[in-house]
Amino acid sequence: MNRIAIDEQAALAKIRGAEDALLALRDVRLAYGNTAVLNGIDLSVRRGQAVSIIGPSGSGKSTILRCVNGLVSPQSGEIHVDGIDVRAQRTDAQRIALRKRIGFVFQQYNLFPHLNVVENLIIAPMRVLGRSRAEAESDAHALLAKVRLADKAKAYPGALSGGQQQRVAIARTLAMRPDLILFDEVTSALDPETVGEVLNVIGELADEGQTCVLVTHEMRFAEDISDEVFFTEGGVIVEHGSARQLFHDPIHERTRLFLQRARGEDRTGRARRRVQDDA
Structure with missing residues (x-):
C-alpha cells in the first residue's frame, strides 16, 4: 500500500472516530486579552474510554475541562458531547441540562x-x-x-x-x-497517604466502563488507567496516543523531556513518603 493510500485511510479513521465520539473538540481556541490559553485543541473521547491529559502547569489542561462543561466559553471552535453543541447552550436551563450529563470532580471537594x-x-x-x-x-x-x-x-x-x-x-x-466524568487534578490537594484510596476508586470506575477524562500529574496512574493520553503545552496538544506509546515511545522530544522530569519528581515523592513512614 502506497503512502497516499495509508494517509487516506488514517484520515477516514479519524473522521469515523470523531463521529463515534461521546466527546469531540475541534480547533478550540481561547484567549484572555493578548494571552492565548488554548491554541486549536482537537480531542475526542469514545464512550467507555478513560483519557488522561498531562502536561506542565499552565498548559491549558484544566481549561479544556472547563470548556467541555460550559464553565468557560472559548472564542472559536466546536465542542460536542453526545451530539450536543456545548457552545450553543446559552440559557441557564440549557446549561443545567448539559451538566446533568457531565460530572465534574474538582481539586477541592x-x-x-x-x-x-x-x-x-x-x-x-x-x-x-x-x-x-x-x-x-x-x-x-x-x-x-x-x-x-x-x-x-x-x-x-x-x-x-x-x-x-x-x-x-x-x-x-x-x-x-452522568455519561461523562471530568476529573481535574483530584489528588493535588491530598496528603500522600490518601492519594491511593482516591485513585483506586477512579480506576475501578474506568474498569467498569465509565467514560472519564482526567487531568492529572500522577504519571504512573495515567499510564495504568488510560486508553489514550494527550500531552499539552502552551495551549496546544503536542502529542497524543495510547498510554503505552506515549509513555514508552513518545515521538516528540518535548514529550520525552517532560516525562523524564515528571518521573524523576514521582520517584522523589515516593522516596520522601518512605522516609516519612520510617520516621
Whole structure:
C-alpha cells in the first residue's frame, strides 16, 4: 500500500472516530486579552474510554475541562458531547441540562459543610433530577458502599480526611448518573497517604466502563488507567496516543523531556513518603 493510500485511510479513521465520539473538540481556541490559553485543541473521547491529559502547569489542561462543561466559553471552535453543541447552550436551563450529563470532580471537594454525607449526595438528584427522597437515599448508600465509605453516611465533611471527602465528592458526582466524568487534578490537594484510596476508586470506575477524562500529574496512574493520553503545552496538544506509546515511545522530544522530569519528581515523592513512614 502506497503512502497516499495509508494517509487516506488514517484520515477516514479519524473522521469515523470523531463521529463515534461521546466527546469531540475541534480547533478550540481561547484567549484572555493578548494571552492565548488554548491554541486549536482537537480531542475526542469514545464512550467507555478513560483519557488522561498531562502536561506542565499552565498548559491549558484544566481549561479544556472547563470548556467541555460550559464553565468557560472559548472564542472559536466546536465542542460536542453526545451530539450536543456545548457552545450553543446559552440559557441557564440549557446549561443545567448539559451538566446533568457531565460530572465534574474538582481539586477541592466543595461539599456542603452543614450537611452530612448522605444529604450531600441526595440534594442534587432530588432538586435537579426530581427523584424521590427514598430513591435518592437508596442510591446514595449504594454509592457510598462503592467508594468504601458506607460507615460515613451520617458523618459531616469536617470529620472526614481529605481523601474521604474526595471520595464523597466522586460519589456525589455518580449520583447524577452522568455519561461523562471530568476529573481535574483530584489528588493535588491530598496528603500522600490518601492519594491511593482516591485513585483506586477512579480506576475501578474506568474498569467498569465509565467514560472519564482526567487531568492529572500522577504519571504512573495515567499510564495504568488510560486508553489514550494527550500531552499539552502552551495551549496546544503536542502529542497524543495510547498510554503505552506515549509513555514508552513518545515521538516528540518535548514529550520525552517532560516525562523524564515528571518521573524523576514521582520517584522523589515516593522516596520522601518512605522516609516519612520510617520516621
